[in-house]
Amino acid sequence: MNFEIRCYNAPRGTTLSESDKGELVMAAEHNAAIDTLRNQVAKSRAEIAKLQQEQAELQEALEHARLFIRNGIELGFIRMPDADTPDPAHDTLPKIEKALATCSQAQQGGSND
Numbered sequence: 001m002n003f004e005i006r007c008y009n010a011p012r013g014t015t016l017s018e019s020d021k022g023e024l025v026m027a028a029e030h031n032a033a034i035d036t037l038r039n040q041v042a043k044s045r046a047e048i049a050k051l052q053q054e055q056a057e058l059q060e061a062l063e064h065a066r067l068f069i070r071n072g073i074e075l076g077f078i079r080m081p082d083a084d085t086p087d088p089a090h091d092t093l094p095k096i097e098k099a100l101a102t103c104s105q106a107q108q109g110g111s112n113d
Helices: 018-074 089-110
Strands: none
Touching: 018 089
């Protein structure tokens, strides 16, 4: 978005009325506010890019963990506790799957810039 405030310069020797001076002050304040908003938007975009990168790294780590656990179980290197044994190992893969689904949904929802 481009915002522009027209500034009127009075010819030399011309005296500005109090109303004109007030309008010039308001225009300058408006320009300063717009610059502040532009800076905030730029910082927000940079923070969003950083968070998206971090999310991608976390998602990749979760995918590796999921594959490692699945392969370990299937190949017999990881022995799961009995189903009736209360153990957090039963919840690990479902939690990883849920986190990956959340990442996927966030990417689909966040692609509308």
